[in-house]
Amino acid sequence: MKPTDTQPSAADAAPSGPSRRLFLAAGAAAGAGAFAAGATGVALDRAGAFRGSPTATDDAGTNGQRVVPFYGEHQAGVTARPGAFASFVALDLKRGVGRERLAAWMRLITDDAARLTQGRAALADVEPELAATPAGLTVTVGFGPGFVTRARRDKPEWLAPLPAFTIDKLLDEWSGGDALFLVAADEPGTVAHALRMLLKDSRLFATLRWRQDGFRRAYGSDPHGMTMRNMFGQVDGTASIRPGTADFDAAVWARPDAPAWLQGGTSFVLRRIAMDLDRWDAVDRVGRENTIGRRLDNGAPLTGTDEHDALDLDAVDAHSLPVISSVAHARRAHVADPAKSIVRLGYNYEERSAPGSEALSLTGLLFGAWQANVTEQFVPIQRSLDEADLLNVWTTPVGSAVFAIPPGCTEGEYLGQALLEG
Numbered sequence: 001m002k003p004t005d006t007q008p009s010a011a012d013a014a015p016s017g018p019s020r021r022l023f024l025a026a027g028a029a030a031g032a033g034a035f036a037a038g039a040t041g042v043a044l045d046r047a048g049a050f051r052g053s054p055t056a057t058d059d060a061g062t063n064g065q066r067v068v069p070f071y072g073e074h075q076a077g078v079t080a081r082p083g084a085f086a087s088f089v090a091l092d093l094k095r096g097v098g099r100e101r102l103a104a105w106m107r108l109i110t111d112d113a114a115r116l117t118q119g120r121a122a123l124a125d126v127e128p129e130l131a132a133t134p135a136g137l138t139v140t141v142g143f144g145p146g147f148v149t150r151a152r153r154d155k156p157e158w159l160a161p162l163p164a165f166t167i168d169k170l171l172d173e174w175s176g177g178d179a180l181f182l183v184a185a186d187e188p189g190t191v192a193h194a195l196r197m198l199l200k201d202s203r204l205f206a207t208l209r210w211r212q213d214g215f216r217r218a219y220g221s222d223p224h225g226m227t228m229r230n231m232f233g234q235v236d237g238t239a240s241i242r243p244g245t246a247d248f249d250a251a252v253w254a255r256p257d258a259p260a261w262l263q264g265g266t267s268f269v270l271r272r273i274a275m276d277l278d279r280w281d282a283v284d285r286v287g288r289e290n291t292i293g294r295r296l297d298n299g300a301p302l303t304g305t306d307e308h309d310a311l312d313l314d315a316v317d318a319h320s321l322p323v324i325s326s327v328a329h330a331r332r333a334h335v336a337d338p339a340k341s342i343v344r345l346g347y348n349y350e351e352r353s354a355p356g357s358e359a360l361s362l363t364g365l366l367f368g369a370w371q372a373n374v375t376e377q378f379v380p381i382q383r384s385l386d387e388a389d390l391l392n393v394w395t396t397p398v399g400s401a402v403f404a405i406p407p408g409c410t411e412g413e414y415l416g417q418a419l420l421e422g
């Protein structure tokens with residue numbers, strides 16, 4: 001059943017005429033979306049909180065009302081199932097914005113995120129109806145090197161641009177940044193609205209540096225738990241450590257030697273990697289599978305039959321040659337020790353090419369990685385790929401940024417408080 005069959009939009013449900021204007025004014029003034037959707041039981045209370053079926057889950061047919069808890073030890077976006085649509089936004093701090101103003105900014109952003117992720121309008125939200133469909137919204141905040149410098153606190157040594165790699169063709173327009181918003185949900189309108197609210201509340205403090213939008217399989221198009229495919233058609237994300245496991249904790253959360261303000265947090269690397277689809281078109285299926293070391297149909301290793309079979313890196317064929325090539329991407333990227341692994345977060349991107357251009361599209365991967373320590377985890381893997389990886393023939397990193405991801409917070413606290421008040 002289509003979502004629209006069961007859930008009229010909040011705008012449909014809002015009163016019209018003078019009462020509608022009153023409603024909007026009240027919403028703008030108090031952050032309240034006081035309306036009811038009658039027949040559907042979908043409603044917002046005076047505080048703008050969603051009422052009705054807040055426990056609606058993925059299995060309900062629609063998931064517009066799926067809510068990911070905001071408060072907690074860690075920021076929810078690190079462990080939540082990634083939303084189908086994401087916007088990664090980097091900001092640069094305005095001149096003169098120091099520690100106190102950073103705290104004021106983070107209080108505002110935390111309040112916005114706490115409300116919007118729960119399906120509630122942000123304060124002074126003039127489109128409160130758009131907040132009523134959280135669709136699993138998560139808002140994750142990160143700090144670049146410039147932010148920590150302005151906070152006058154010690155940086156972890158890895159909070160800096162990555163070392164140069166020979167494959168890089170980095171552009172300033174996709175690199176760096178003092179702060180990061182990662183906004184993700186299963187509904188693109190939700191992402192757009194949440195981002196607009198966050199950016200409105202950032203105007204006094206920072207300017208937009210870059211914005212990168214990505215997508216994974218749309219909600220409902222695949223059974224849950226299926227691994228996504230990238231735009232080369234490859235099953236991408238199979239060998240991934242799952243949240244809630246000891247391996248995930250070892251790979252992701254800041255270690256005791258990290259600064260106190262980062263305990264409970266992690267780091268995030270975002271690489272924008274262009275994928276040359278036009279030249280990839282010329283590669284046959286055998287070549288494509290050898291490039292990764294996995295099958296295209298179900299993502300199984302060339303040494304196995306099921307997607308989640310372990311890679312057998314020692315297997316040889318009848319000619320004593322490795323079944324998974326010595327330069328296959330999966331071999332070059334493989335790390336056995338969870339403490340040296342990264343947890344990947346991939347989103348496809350597709351930009352329109354300029355009218356009249358020979359290129360049909362500008363396509364690639366927003367390659368994100370969570371890890372406790374960038375230098376000890378991300379860099380060695382990227383170096384191994386830089387030295388030899390068949391995939392490099394068709395892929396080029398064009399953007400790169402590194403952020404510290406502060407821990408989560410409890411109600412009454414704000415993101416980054418330990419950095420800004422510690």
Ligand code: HEM
Nearest residue numbers: 234235236237238239273292330333334335365381382395
């Ligand atoms: C456009 C660029 C890239 C594409 C298309 C791509 C694609 C893939 C695919 C298809 C797999 C196999 C399935 C899976 O386990 O997910 C894979 C595995 C992996 N990739 Fe990438 N990848 C890209 C860039 C990167 C980068 C930049 C890194 C890290 C610096 C990386 C790290 C990994 C790791 C750690 C694995 C798992 C290896 C294993 O243990 O089996 N990839 N990638």
